[in-house]
Amino acid sequence: MLAVSTLMRLYLSHRQVSYVSSHRAKVPESFADKISLEDHQKAADYTTAKVRFGRLPLFYEVILLLIWTLGGGLEWLNQFVLSYEIDPIFTGIAVILSFTFISAMLDLPFSIYSTFVLEEKFGFNRTTIKTFIADIFKGSLLGLVLSVPLLYVVLWLMQQTGEQWWIYTWLVISGFSLFMMWVYPTWIAPIFNKFEPLEEGETLNRITSLLERCGFSSNGIFVIDGSKRSSHGNAYFSGFGRNKRIVFFDTLLKMLNDDELEAVLAHELGHFKKKHIIKGMVISFTTTLVGLAILAWLMKVEWFYTSLGISQPSTYMALLLFTLILPVFTFAFQPLLSIFSRKNEFEADAFAAQQTDAKYLVQALVGLYRENASTLTPDPLYSAFYDSHPPAPVRIAHLNAQA
Numbered sequence: 001m002l003a004v005s006t007l008m009r010l011y012l013s014h015r016q017v018s019y020v021s022s023h024r025a026k027v028p029e030s031f032a033d034k035i036s037l038e039d040h041q042k043a044a045d046y047t048t049a050k051v052r053f054g055r056l057p058l059f060y061e062v063i064l065l066l067i068w069t070l071g072g073g074l075e076w077l078n079q080f081v082l083s084y085e086i087d088p089i090f091t092g093i094a095v096i097l098s099f100t101f102i103s104a105m106l107d108l109p110f111s112i113y114s115t116f117v118l119e120e121k122f123g124f125n126r127t128t129i130k131t132f133i134a135d136i137f138k139g140s141l142l143g144l145v146l147s148v149p150l151l152y153v154v155l156w157l158m159q160q161t162g163e164q165w166w167i168y169t170w171l172v173i174s175g176f177s178l179f180m181m182w183v184y185p186t187w188i189a190p191i192f193n194k195f196e197p198l199e200e201g202e203t204l205n206r207i208t209s210l211l212e213r214c215g216f217s218s219n220g221i222f223v224i225d226g227s228k229r230s231s232h233g234n235a236y237f238s239g240f241g242r243n244k245r246i247v248f249f250d251t252l253l254k255m256l257n258d259d260e261l262e263a264v265l266a267h268e269l270g271h272f273k274k275k276h277i278i279k280g281m282v283i284s285f286t287t288t289l290v291g292l293a294i295l296a297w298l299m300k301v302e303w304f305y306t307s308l309g310i311s312q313p314s315t316y317m318a319l320l321l322f323t324l325i326l327p328v329f330t331f332a333f334q335p336l337l338s339i340f341s342r343k344n345e346f347e348a349d350a351f352a353a354q355q356t357d358a359k360y361l362v363q364a365l366v367g368l369y370r371e372n373a374s375t376l377t378p379d380p381l382y383s384a385f386y387d388s389h390p391p392a393p394v395r396i397a398h399l400n401a402q403a
């Protein structure tokens with residue numbers, strides 16, 4: 001499976017690079033009056049540079065996975081922690097956290113390269129070394145504070161609640177994700193970005209009237225300093241219930257005029273109105289339950305450990321091995337998730353076309369494609385496999401039909 005998924009990834013990345021490169025010379029007909037050749041070529045170069053760079057961590061991940069399992073890396077780490085003879089649950093936490101820390105350190109060169117070389121080269125990087133380091137510290141600290149109690153509860157349930165542990169664990173994990181979604185907008189996101197209420201004025205009036213028209217209540221419309229890290233623009237909703245926030249990146253406000261901004265917001269509201277958030281949660285909770293059921297079965301069979309290079313079965317090792325090898329098997333489901341996501345994007349676009357005018361969303365999207373150097377000519381197979389959003393020409397054509 002590792003060989004199959006790796007070859008598939010390489011094949012897709014090869015297709016994307018050659019397709020984008022072969023369409024580099026000319027702006028697609030439907031964009032010819034809106035996007036200059038220079039911008040089109042920048043997008044092509046940016047896209048291929050990112051895909052080409054992605055191959056290196058791909059090989060690196062495969063090698064690391066083999067070293068951790070068959071190469072005896074995890075076995076060594078486990079024996080090392082076991083030699084301290086601490087409480088079994090804390091042994092589990094120590095092994096999992098050490099593994100996470102070492103993996104994060106090993107990944108660091110790639111995120112440094114991506115931020116300070118690749119993004120920099122195309123003029124998108126705004127992250128300073130200071131912000132980069134501060135992010136790592138804040139992220140690690142937050143990760144520790146949140147993961148230690150959760151791991152403790154999960155490992156305790158795995159050991160103490162018998163055959164049904166996976167059902168209790170599922171309830172705890174689901175409750176924890178809901179809690180995180182609830183606290184994220186007000187408590188977590190502000191650790192990394194500065195939030196300021198959108199200033200009074202024409203933009204705010206337009207947005208407020210759109211929200212009223214759609215019967216949507218939130219606890220605030222905010223602007224964050226996205227420009228602190230990157231010049232890419234974005235907007236999002238977060239939280240649920242009454243704790244919902246609408247968040248615009250300052251970079252997006254610079255890119256779009258009020259009509260376009262209203263259209264983008266209407267699209268985001270469409271995701272709420274069409275219940276995409278809830279559907280996504282149902283899918284995620286269901287797959288977690290299935291995953292835990294499979295883990296409950298694997299945990300009891302010896303070959304699961306021995307075939308992955310572990311001599312001493314334990315609950316925490318089962319959990320760690322499972323999460324480590326899972327992506328190799330779930331890769332095959334990626335296209336299904338992409339189909340679901342693209343279907344939602346079309347629905348949200350249709351909602352925006354009803355609430356505002358499709359032509360403003362088209363303008364906004366074209367502006368965003370240009371400013372973010374997104375390719376207008378992705379390889380169809382690559383796009384079908386990975387893309388959460390419809391390819392630019394398809395999406396624009398759909399919207400134009402509704403204008």
Ligand SMILES: [Zn+2]
Nearest residue numbers: 267271345348
């Ligand atoms: Zn969307």
